[in-house]
Amino acid sequence: MNFIKLSFFVLISLIVAHSPASSNDSELLLPGETHLQNIRQLTFEGENAEGYFHPDGEHLILQSTPEKGGCDQIYLMDIKTGKKRMVSTGDGVTTCSFFIPGTEDFIYASTHRDDADCPPKPDMSRGYIWKLYEGYDIYRASLDGRIKQQLTDSPGYDAEGAVSPDGKEIVFCSLRTGDLELYKMNIDGSNLRRLTWTVGYDGGPFFSPKGNYIIYRSNHPKSAEELKQVRALMDRAEISPMRLEIWIMNADGSEQHQVTDLGAASFGPYMHPDEERIIFSTSYDPLGEQDKRKPNFDLWMVNKDGSGLERITHFNDFDGFPMFSFDGKHLVFASNRNAKKPGDTNLFIAEWVD
Numbered sequence: 001m002n003f004i005k006l007s008f009f010v011l012i013s014l015i016v017a018h019s020p021a022s023s024n025d026s027e028l029l030l031p032g033e034t035h036l037q038n039i040r041q042l043t044f045e046g047e048n049a050e051g052y053f054h055p056d057g058e059h060l061i062l063q064s065t066p067e068k069g070g071c072d073q074i075y076l077m078d079i080k081t082g083k084k085r086m087v088s089t090g091d092g093v094t095t096c097s098f099f100i101p102g103t104e105d106f107i108y109a110s111t112h113r114d115d116a117d118c119p120p121k122p123d124m125s126r127g128y129i130w131k132l133y134e135g136y137d138i139y140r141a142s143l144d145g146r147i148k149q150q151l152t153d154s155p156g157y158d159a160e161g162a163v164s165p166d167g168k169e170i171v172f173c174s175l176r177t178g179d180l181e182l183y184k185m186n187i188d189g190s191n192l193r194r195l196t197w198t199v200g201y202d203g204g205p206f207f208s209p210k211g212n213y214i215i216y217r218s219n220h221p222k223s224a225e226e227l228k229q230v231r232a233l234m235d236r237a238e239i240s241p242m243r244l245e246i247w248i249m250n251a252d253g254s255e256q257h258q259v260t261d262l263g264a265a266s267f268g269p270y271m272h273p274d275e276e277r278i279i280f281s282t283s284y285d286p287l288g289e290q291d292k293r294k295p296n297f298d299l300w301m302v303n304k305d306g307s308g309l310e311r312i313t314h315f316n317d318f319d320g321f322p323m324f325s326f327d328g329k330h331l332v333f334a335s336n337r338n339a340k341k342p343g344d345t346n347l348f349i350a351e352w353v354d
Contacts, residue, residue, distance in 0.1 A: 028338055028348065032314045035301075036331065039350035041338060042082055047345040049321050049334035051077070054099050057325050060332065061087075061097040061106055062347065071118040074108050076143055079349060087145045091116035092135065096160050100187065101167040104143050107151065109159035111135035122238065132157040132175055132237040140187075151189035157237060163187070164207045164251070165326075171195070171214055173203035179234060182216060184253070195253040200230055201239050207251065208271040209326060213304070214251055215269040215278055217244040218258070241265055246280055248304055259306050265295065268321045271304075273328040278302050279312065281320035299333060318345065328352060 028039045051062040060077040071093035077084040088094045092112035114135025122131035136159040140149040152158035154176040161172035182195040196202040200220035221227040249256040266282035283295035299312040313319040317336040332349045
């Protein structure tokens with residue numbers, strides 16, 4: 001997502017890095033991070049995030065900003081060597097890539113068909129917001145960068161897509177009705193079904209590893225004043241992400257219910273392969289001592305029924321966008337730790353310790 005990219009909740013434009021990782025646990029792991037071991041840094045400069053595993057466990061698809069500037073583009077990375085290459089068009093702005101299991105293709109959202117130039121940055125004078133660029137549509141492409149199919153073609157924002165583990169369906173977020181809702185469609189764009197109907201924001205969805213659930217983030221206004229603010233933002237194709245909770249539903253859209261109630265910005269949920277636990281990033285501070293002007297984001301884990309909340313990372317800045325490998329043995333995530341300069345966000349991979 002211009003949506004799922006942030007250094008502290010700032011939209012991340014990722015930059016290319018050329019060196020394989022070599023840092024060890026003593027440099028990268030912090031006290032209390034007992035679920036992680038043999039951590040390895042994959043990128044070394046700029047802002048990198050949304051790294052998602054290929055089913056082979058040997059490659060990632062991620063977002064990055066070209067070294068000389070410009071908009072976020074999509075890259076394929078070899079995890080072992082750290083080498084990566086652009087697989088999007090290089091035009092417009094891109095977001096939310098995901099491999100299609102059983103193929104050598106992937107999906108991503110891009111504005112390149114609407115405008116080859118970078119879209120204007122959002123106006124932050126009214127506070128921190130995400131811009132829902134109307135030119136975003138979802139595309140299917142091959143790993144040589146060739147676009148094979150445009151999957152959405154509705155007026156307004158279509159992005160935040162993820163693919164089911166059987167490679168047959170896509171879940172995504174759209175503003176096509178004037179409200180940000182979740183939709184599901186077949187991998188070829190057919191059989192569109194709307195999944196959510198509550199006023200507010202439902203987005204950032206992922207299928208669970210076995211395909212039984214969809215997990216996502218939501219902000220549903222609870223008062224007339226909150227509803228007025230949300231509607232005003234959506235009329236300008238914008239949203240404020242500073243309060244989000246994690247939700248879950250069955251893969252067919254039934255039994256939608258809230259998992260967390262933290263009163264914070266919680267996003268980027270991904271299920272462990274056991275489909276019992278959810279890892280996510282949040283600005284939640286159990287002590288209530290956090291600086292709200294620059295909140296700290298850490299990874300936390302919670303059972304799908306909302307119990308067993310546990311903190312996973314302890315870095316005093318940003319940790320986010322976690323994803324388990326398909327076998328559950330590794331975790332990839334983005335972090336500001338070990339940054340060359342303030343604001344750098346890099347990708348890290350670690351062995352997962354239950």
